[in-house]
Amino acid sequence: MDELLTNPVFQAAVIPFIAALVAGLILNRLGSHGVGVIIVIGFLFCAWLIVDFKLSPLTSTRKIILLGAIAAFTGVVLDIYPLSRRYIPYILFTTGAIAALWIIWPVLVRKEAGEFWFMATGSCIYAGWMMVSMDRLRIMPIRAGSAALALGVGTGLSAVMGASALLGQLGSSVAAASGAYLLLALFFPNQSAGSALTIPVAMLSGLLGIAANVYATLPWYTLPLLAIIPLLACIPLPEHKPLLLKMVLLVLATMPAAIGAIIITWGVEGAPPI
Amino acid sequence: MRKMILGFVLSCLPFAVFAAKENYTIDPLHTFPNFTISHLGFSTMHGRFGNTTGKLTMDTANNTGSVEVAIDATSVDTGYKKRDDHLRSPDFLNATEFPEITYKSTKVTINGDKAIVEGNLTIKGVTKPVTLDVQRIHCGSNPMKKEEYRCGFDATADIKRSNFDVTFALPAIGDDMRLMFEVEAIRD
Numbered sequence: 001m002d003e004l005l006t007n008p009v010f011q012a013a014v015i016p017f018i019a020a021l022v023a024g025l026i027l028n029r030l031g032s033h034g035v036g037v038i039i040v041i042g043f044l045f046c047a048w049l050i051v052d053f054k055l056s057p058l059t060s061t062r063k064i065i066l067l068g069a070i071a072a073f074t075g076v077v078l079d080i081y082p083l084s085r086r087y088i089p090y091i092l093f094t095t096g097a098i099a100a101l102w103i104i105w106p107v108l109v110r111k112e113a114g115e116f117w118f119m120a121t122g123s124c125i126y127a128g129w130m131m132v133s134m135d136r137l138r139i140m141p142i143r144a145g146s147a148a149l150a151l152g153v154g155t156g157l158s159a160v161m162g163a164s165a166l167l168g169q170l171g172s173s174v175a176a177a178s179g180a181y182l183l184l185a186l187f188f189p190n191q192s193a194g195s196a197l198t199i200p201v202a203m204l205s206g207l208l209g210i211a212a213n214v215y216a217t218l219p220w221y222t223l224p225l226l227a228i229i230p231l232l233a234c235i236p237l238p239e240h241k242p243l244l245l246k247m248v249l250l251v252l253a254t255m256p257a258a259i260g261a262i263i264i265t266w267g268v269e270g271a272p273p274i
Numbered sequence: 275m276r277k278m279i280l281g282f283v284l285s286c287l288p289f290a291v292f293a294a295k296e297n298y299t300i301d302p303l304h305t306f307p308n309f310t311i312s313h314l315g316f317s318t319m320h321g322r323f324g325n326t327t328g329k330l331t332m333d334t335a336n337n338t339g340s341v342e343v344a345i346d347a348t349s350v351d352t353g354y355k356k357r358d359d360h361l362r363s364p365d366f367l368n369a370t371e372f373p374e375i376t377y378k379s380t381k382v383t384i385n386g387d388k389a390i391v392e393g394n395l396t397i398k399g400v401t402k403p404v405t406l407d408v409q410r411i412h413c414g415s416n417p418m419k420k421e422e423y424r425c426g427f428d429a430t431a432d433i434k435r436s437n438f439d440v441t442f443a444l445p446a447i448g449d450d451m452r453l454m455f456e457v458e459a460i461r462d
Contacts, residue, residue, distance in 0.1 A: 006445065050442075057399035057439065060371055061364050106371045163359040166442055215370045216363040270356055 011049045012156070012169035013176040016042030020177035024184040028191060034079040035184070036141070036197020039148055040072035042177025043170065043204060050169055060103050060215055061166060064207045067099050071203040075196035089132045092199070096131035096206055097124035103207050104214045123210045126223050130206035133230035134198040140233075142185060142243065144193035144201075146250035147233035149178035151205040154226045154258025159208060160272050161265035162218030171208045174201060182247060189243060202230075219268050222261040229257050294335030298425060298459035300328040300343065305457045307345050307375075311435075312448030321361070323375075324349035330459045332413075332425060337384040341391055341406075345375040365442040372398045377406075387411045391429065397438035406431045406455070426458040 004010050020042035027035045047053070047065045055062055100123040101108070108116055137144035152175025160168030178201075185191045209226055212218035232254045237246050308322045328343035347369035350361045362369040379393035380403075389408035394401050406429040413425035431453045436444060 008443075052441075059364065059368060059398070059439075061368075110373075163356070164363040164365055165360075166363070166365040211364070215368065217359050269359075272356075272360070 005049060008165065008169060012046055012172040015049060016046045016173035016176040017180045019045040020180035021184065024180060024191075028184060028188040033192050034076050034194040034196035035188075035191050036138075036144065036181065036193040036195075037072050037076055037200070038184075039174060039177040039181055039197055040068055040200040040204070042180065043068060043173045043200075046170060046173030046176075050166065060106070060211050061170070063103055064170070064204065064211060067102075067207060068200050068204045071200040072196060075194065075199035078199070079192075079194040079196050089135065092131035092135055092202075093128035096127035096129075096203065099203060099207060100124050100127035100210050103211055107214055119214070122220065122223075123214070126210060126227060127203075127206035129227055130202040130230070131199070133227070134202035134205075135195070137230060137233055138193055138195050138198040141191055141193040141197075142182070142247055143233040143250060144197050145178055145182045145185060146247065146254050147230050148197065148201040148205075149175055149182060149251065150229045150232075150254035150258040151201060151226060152176070152178050153255065154222075154229065154261045155205050155208050155212070157258075157262045158218055158222050158226070158265045159212035159216065161262060161269050162212045162216045163269065163272070164212055164216035164218075165272065167208050167212045167216060171205070171212075174204055174208075185247070186244060217269055218265060222264050225257050225261040225264070229254050232257055295331055295333040295339075297462040298330040298332065299462055300326060300330065301424065301458040301460050302326055304426070305455070305459070308454040308456070310452045310454075312450070314446050315448075319352065321350060321352040323347070324351055328459075330425070330457075332384075334384070339379075339382045339384065339389075341377065341379040341382065341393065343377045345377075347373055347375050347397075366440055368398050377404070384411070389427070395431075395433065395438075397435075398440060400438045402433075402437050404431050404433055404453075423461040424458055425461070426456075429455040429457060 020038040023041045024035055024038040027038065051061060051065060055066065101120060104119065104123055108120055111119060134147065137147055152171055156168050156171025156175055159171050209223050213220050213223065233250060235253045237249060302325060305326045306322050307326060308320065310318050310320050313319045323345045325346035326343060330339060330341055332339045347367045348362055350358055350367060350369070352358055352361065361367055376396045377393055379391050381392040383390045387410055389411060391406040391408055393404060395404040408427050408429045411425065411427040416422040416424055433451050433453060434449050435451050436449050
């Protein structure tokens with residue numbers, strides 16, 4: 001059993017998938033809103049296996065895990081007590097930007113002015129954009145799930161190529177849990193996504209991408225490719241076609257950007273050192 | 275007269291102590307922390323850090339001293355760039371976030387050409403006590419540069435990387451690490 005629990009594929013794919021699936025089955029049976037929270041549940045199982053939930057020392061990776069959990073909680077609260085939509089995009093963008101600054105602050109403070117502003121601005125825009133663009137998908141469960149899957153695959157595998165298996169595993173767990181979410185959607189067509197899916201997925205994908213760039217060697221120009229995934233998830237779909245077909249079309253639409261990011265990173269950085 | 279002699283001796287005492295305690299600056303060109311670690315149980319991998327700075331004091335009169343060393347974590351080198359990038363990443367040293375590995379002695383006991391150095395090693399922001407076993411202490415003038423006086427020694431310590439929050443890929447990649455320091459320092 002110990003051998004299984006220390007196996008990277010088991011930690012980053014099998015366990016998050018099973019955890020999300022079981023949580024999703026329970027929440028769907030209860031007829032609960034915000035089933036999208038199961039993605040972060042899968043992620044947290046992976047985080048527990050590979051990093052533990054210690055908060056000291058508070059490294060960038062632990063900050064990301066903490067923010068993922070807080071984002072999920074915030075998403076659930078927003079689903080239960082919706083706020084006026086008017087200011088939500090601004091609040092989300094600012095939250096993402098502040099979170100990004102917190103993650104990279106130990107590096108930023110050592111940078112010269114030019115590099116400081118370049119890194120700070122780029123990171124804030126990327127994290128903020130992820131929050132706002134994913135939020136648009138909260139009422140479109142299949143689109144949100146497909147975007148989460150592509151973001152998880154793209155961020156996770158790019159991070160592995162970019163010399164951080166740890167960040168890669170965390171990203172991949174988002175993909176695995178998103179796979180469980182999409183699978184459940186086939187059996188529970190009314191399954192909701194909500195802010196419980198979009199806020200934590202956006203927060204985690206944004207911050208993992210930034211961390212892989214700043215703390216490992218993920219090339220910065222893969223991030224714009226990952227950033228268009230939420231847009232690709234908005235492609236027009238045939239109205240009266242089966243759910244499975246819509247799902248396949250969405251995965252086909254979003255996955256090229258993720259695969260592009262992986263191929264670029266592989267081209268620049270080469271295969272991971274095993 | 276006795277009081278005068280005693281007074282003279284007492285007034286000279288601080289100078290005598292000062293003379294016995296010498297300050298040294300680490301020579302980064304001849305100081306390299308090395309490490310070994312088991313790779314998946316198949317072989318023992320060797321690596322080193324290229325940039326080290328620090329200060330030593332040697333109090334030969336009292337057989338003690340102090341050590342304060344800062345190692346540039348980004349200078350890790352195993353002879354393979356991709357692996358070095360991985361070692362610098364958050365998986366292992368997280369060198370961008372924690373660019374320095376430091377060691378600061380708390381107690382030094384010199385015994386001839388050997389010494390035991392007790393102190394605190396900090397990796398990734400985690401500080402743990404580590405004892406260095408110092409061998410072959412040798413001090414003297416540099417044969418290539420007579421006016422320069424230097425001391426050198428070899429030191430070893432065994433640590434568990436998991437104690438320093440470096441837990442990635444345990445237990446496949448070994449937990450036990452041997453640290454080996456080749457140190458030279460120039461008298462100030």
